[in-house]
Amino acid sequence: MMTLTQLEIFSVLSDSLHFTIAAQRLGISQSGVSHAIKSLEDELGVKLFHRHQSRVELTDIGIRLLERSRTLLGVAETMRQEAADAQGMKQGTLRIGSFGPTSSVRLLPHMIHQYQKQFPGIEIHVDEGPDAQVIQWLRERRIDVGFVVLPENDLDVFPLLEDQMVALLPSDHPLSQLESVTLSSLCYEPFVLTGAGSADLVTRLFHAEKLRPQIRYRTSQLLSILSLVGSGDAVSIVAESSLPDSDSTRYVRRPLSPPVKRSIGLAVLDNHQSSPAVKAFISLAQQLYQAD
Structure with missing residues (x-):
């Protein structure tokens, strides 16, 4: 059997x-x-x-x-x-999918800390990958809940955080003197494209304006992006919430013109079938971070 x-x-x-x-x-x-x-x-x-x-x-x-x-x-x-x-809820398992610094560094550690204070018997597993991979893991039921870039129409979602996309520039770049930066002005420099949570969004932004950035580098690691931009080898567009709280002297961030917002939330395949451990995690996340 x-x-x-x-x-x-x-x-x-x-x-x-x-x-x-x-x-x-x-x-x-x-x-x-x-x-x-x-x-x-x-x-x-x-x-x-x-x-x-x-x-x-x-x-x-x-x-x-x-x-x-x-x-x-x-x-x-x-x-x-x-x-x-x-x-x-004395025991159980919670499998979480996470992508990029926004969820893995800014949001998730505090959420896990608070969750395990309330439910110490729940064993937590975290898998990290690009946002598209997190969605695939949800559909394959490899994880119970995952961080996603909204909107995501095929899943049950719970908005948590809204931030903006910003241009990342070498500190001595001429564009760093401006208060905001247009997409077209970023098309004349070598460009590093993130392979993490904002990759599809950045690609769609340029495509919608019929622009073609000079993509010279692709990397899923924020530290690699910061290093390439800080050394003067490239410019980029990243989510502001993914950046360290204080800028380096080697790079600066500037808002895009017009502004571009990005929303982050949690998603499950079907909330009606979610376990109590998953629902408790989502409830805690909403209490801590839910977007207005």
């Missing part, structure tokens, strides 16, 4: 695509992983993975069944947490 343990092993192996790594994450032997997957395949009558020595690759039917498996695991976790809620 199919078990939740088998489905969990199936899910973890699908993430790692490596028996040894999956075994380490699960805290079981590699043979235990192999046996569980073979038993599941025998029961279902299909091959879930193509084997390549120690590595594996999902089959077409494996990809389709993985979504079903994660749905079942999500329902089971919700049941566990609803039972735990009746006992005061």
Whole structure:
């Protein structure tokens, strides 16, 4: 008979695509992983993975069944947490997806600190990636709740923070003398494009104005952007909330003209199916940061 343990092993192996790594994450032997997957395949009558020595690759039917498996695991976790809620949420798991400095540095640490003070028995897992990856993780049910750039029409969302996009310039750049900067004025310099939470927004801004920046660099790390701009090698556009509270002497920020706002929120796949742990996290986030 199919078990939740088998489905969990199936899910973890699908993430790692490596028996040894999956075994380490699960805290079981590699043979235990192999046996569980073979038993599941025998029961279902299909091959879930193509084997390549120690590595594996999902089959077409494996990809389709993985979504079903994660749905079942999500329902089971919700049941566990609803039972735990009746006992005061003494235990459970909360999986959070985060992107960029705005969520990972400015928002999330304080939220986790306050959450664990209230619910010390809830185990928190945080995965970081670009905002598009966070949305994909939500749809694949790899995470329970994630930070997203709004609007996001296919998910249940909860706005938290509104900030603005700003031009990031070397401190001795001629544009740094201006109070605000137009998009067109940024098209004559080497441009570094963020690969994190604002990448799509920045790209859409230039596209809407039929402008083509000279994209010379792409990086998902804010420190790399600050270094490139500070050394005079590029200009950029970033979210103001992602920047350190005080500017370096090597770079300056300037508002865009016209101003461009950005909204950040939390998202879930379906709030009606969210566990008590997820709902408590969203409620706390709204108390701490909800946008006016």
